Amino acid sequence: MSSTSPLDRLESALSDSKGVYINDGIDKDTYLSSLTNDIREHMNDPFEISAEIAPPGFPDMEIGDTVSGLCVAHRGGYWLVYQPEKDIFYCFWGSDSEHLEAPGIFGSPLYCWSA
Template identity: 55%
Template sequence: MNEILEKLESRLADRTGVYVNAGVNADAYIDELANDVRRNECLPFEVSAEVMAPGLPGFEGGERIAGLCVARSDGRWLVYRSEDDQFYAFWGAEQGCLGAHGVFGSPLYCWSA
């Protein structure tokens, strides 16, 4: 297995930042979220996005941020940056026109945002 995908898998247990609606079975929701990431996992490839409001620490609005896409579905792109050992959420329909809107942290948090 690819080293970055192994890192992704090891961090799918991290629930940090994931919001679970009242009345929802949290364990079932988290399990389904992790399984959705696995279903949409891909071999890592480089992508970049424009930093947009509310912004990202260390980046200016309009700046480009790049990383390795590890999962994607319906305009959601889960991206890993080895430079800061962090996962990010990018959004957009086309790879050449993605936005990074300030969501970073655990892969489940990024995927659920």
Template identity: 45%
Template sequence: MISLQQAQFALEAAISNRDDVFVSASANADEYFESLERDLRSSLCEPFSVSAQVMAPGFPFAEVGESIEGFCIAHARGYWLVYQPAEERFLCFWGESASNLGAHGVFGTPLGCWAA
């Protein structure tokens, strides 16, 4: 188990990286990033362990059908931001219930995962 403080430290260390966030040409990038970050921060939670079944297209590190796990550090509207501390990796899981989540190959920066 990781603490909220450990999760927040990992998030803060990575949240300024926006390299994998798509911003449409018609959007104001600064406003979009601020809104995305605000939404993510308002969805932070006490970390808890979750697992998900890997769905297409899979990950370079996990094949379709495998089960992967990590610590949920934020969730809202069916999005679950998951952190794997050993790999220092953020992923996005999807689903309405923590007992039935799918992982569709999205990993990278916290904002990139949250924007997916």
């Protein structure tokens, strides 16, 4: 496990736009900058959070199992979660932090936040 803090890891990963879908006619740089700024505005002190895996799920986990990580940003029903053990970001959904779903969205923070 790295000694890099979750927020430092998030910051370093904000340059990765892999997987982010950008509609035709949308300026790529402006859109990605907007996503980055939105994540930064909603960053929080990391805290442990869990979610139930929901369809379509993840390739290496079963539907109904639980996945946990450190919430590094939160806005409304979106929870951006970092799992240091796998060095991966997830998107959890839900309004109640005690009953969240993880619908299989993982990858770069920008991809997760844009889902």
